[in-house]
Amino acid sequence: MTRENSRTPTEAELRILKVLWRKGPATARGVLEILEDQAGGKVGYTTVLKMLQIMEKKELVSVDRSERSHVYSPRVAETPTLRQAVSEFVDRTFGGDPAGLLVHLVRDGRLDERSLEELERSIELLRRSEEEQEDR
Amino acid sequence: MTRENSRTPTEAELRILKVLWRKGPATARGVLEILEDQAGGKVGYTTVLKMLQIMEKKELVSVDRSERSHVYSPRVAETPTLRQAVSEFVDRTFGGDPAGLLVHLVRDGRLDERSLEELERSIELLRRSEEEQEDR
DNA sequence: GCTTTCGTACTACGACCGTCGTAGAAAGGG
């Protein structure tokens, strides 16, 4: 399977993107430091740098080379990226039908009350937007 | 990262497992035929065979070699496998918090009205069961 | 019996993934 050009970021790429989404533009060292903080992740500096360079090639990040320390910024937004990841996962794992996934999720008991409320809000929002479409 | 020994099946492995879950024990050719039926998937016979052999090594399937044509059976059950896949995905993509995933799912507009209603029912059910626990 | 068909075993390959080592440029301190 000739790897499709636009796939979801890999695991390591996503870890880095999350840092950039939270912190905004950062240098390789900046990303490294945050990565090291979280959950015993010992990574080499050059590893992070290489990752960022690869991600630039994939157009996941942009880079400002005007200073000696290059500054990387996310080039993809969080929401669509995650949306695509979900969509791909649903396709691969549940043949494109989200219902099965939902059953697993809700039954897992990992949702707290706040999450449930937000979920209900989302449902209402979706219903309303669909009504609008029908009214047209 | 020394790949953990018990990870979720890969994409191709999952495709094959799905066949075995639906059809029960099958030969390499049997699996191939079903795979070819669905969605223009042209695969080589030896590819499927190799996959099955790898999956045996990973203990995803068991094999009966008493006949010339080896017969493969799934060795992992569907529900826990999918559950694990979901869990891994939630960890990787949403840092272990399923709420974000749900929001994406709902917003994706891939859920029809029936699914939404079922989801709401599940939420209510979950709330009630949690109340019970608190009452104890 | 001889040939054609069908099955498994073995090997390989290209792509990607995550990880670094090392080399060399650049900046800054003394």
Added chain:
DNA sequence: CCCTTTCTACGACGGTCGTAGTACGAAAGC
């Protein structure tokens, strides 16, 4: 000016993934 630190660039490596070619034996057909 030289030395140390701090960057980037380049290349490599061990692993997995998906795919398949080829070899060879066993079975089946004639």
